[in-house]
Amino acid sequence: MxxxxxxxxxxxxxxxxxxxxxxxxxxxxxxxxxxxxxxxxxxxxxxxxxxxxxxxxxxxxxxxxxxxxxxxxxxxxxxxxxxxxxxxxxxxxxxxxxxxxxxxxxxxxxxxxxxxxxxxxxxxxxxxLAPELTRRLIEQFVDTGRRTAAQGLDRLTPRELEVLTLVAGGLSNAEIARHLTLGVETIKTHVSRVLDKLGARDRVQAVIVAYESGVVRVADS
CATH class of the missing domain: 3.40.50.2300 (Response regulator)
Structure with missing residues (x-):
């Protein structure tokens, strides 16, 4: 049991x-x-x-x-x-x-x-990462002065940047896979590489990095 x-x-x-x-x-x-x-x-x-x-x-x-x-x-x-x-x-x-x-x-x-x-x-x-709360968090406390440079962003491939943007929008791996017409396992690999390159412990921290660095904006998510 x-x-x-x-x-x-x-x-x-x-x-x-x-x-x-x-x-x-x-x-x-x-x-x-x-x-x-x-x-x-x-x-x-x-x-x-x-x-x-x-x-x-x-x-x-x-x-x-x-x-x-x-x-x-x-x-x-x-x-x-x-x-x-x-x-x-x-x-x-x-x-x-x-x-x-x-x-x-x-x-x-x-x-x-x-x-x-x-x-x-x-x-x-x-x-x-509820999208409606994520938007409010970013609008009030990231886009108004908490923006910082983030190490590792320049190491991301165009596809990895695209995946990061979708993660920041609150999409699950399955939803990202459907959006990009890719397999879920492929998306998991992309997400894992994004986390590794950003030095992020999880998706939440990766989203914070994305917004703070300005790579993703509220209007994008």
Whole structure:
């Protein structure tokens, strides 16, 4: 029997933690194994329980979710995936969380079916890049002054730059494959090479690099 994906919930609101626990434990293949009421608690519980996924609120007492994410992902292996819990109005905080290493973000008011699917996706190592939130993040916090030069961009081939642009638009490997009329395995190879050349740990960081460097603009995505 396949072991369930284990989840740690970090949120300072008890009602939120209780609601999330009920939804997650009712889903097949998922199990909540712990809760944390602040960022420091989240770091400690992640080290003790070794969950597969941490659902991390960004605004918590003692240590905020961004710093907690940074500490967890700098900790010993195996490290969990971190998905940020947020509201649509917390764009700047979410951007900083992605830079800290979070695998993506989940809206607190998203339907339960989408929440479950998102947790499974994060556990598989996929990054959550909702196009509508990505656009807002970039409009407010990249295109207005955070632009930097990025090493490795000059090493990308035209095809790899095209793939990077589509990744920045929130497309999955399968969607990119259909768009370019290529096989999914070929796209996976292109994405892997893009990450390697940019020195990016995952798709989220590659997207940040693309926007910060100006290679991809909001109007392009």
């Amino acid at each position: 396949t072991e369930p994906t284990t989840v740690l919930i970090a949120d300072d609101q008890q009602l939120v933690r209780t609601g999330l626990q009920m939804i997650i434990n009712a889903a097949a293949g998922l199990q909540v194994i712990g809760e944390a009421v602040n960022g420091a608690d989240a770091v400690a519980e992640a080290a003790r329980l070794r969950p597969d996924v941490v659902l991390m609120d960004v605004q918590m007492p003692v240590v905020d979710g961004i710093e907690a994410t940074r500490r967890i992902l700098a900790g010993p292996m195996p490290r969990p995936r971190v998905a940020v819990l947020t509201t649509f109005s917390q764009s700047e905080i979410v951007y900083d969380a992605l830079v800290a290493g979070a695998s993506g973000f989940l809206l607190k008011d998203m339907p339960s079916v989408q929440l479950i699917g998102a947790i499974h996706a994060v556990a598989r190592g996929e990054q959550l």
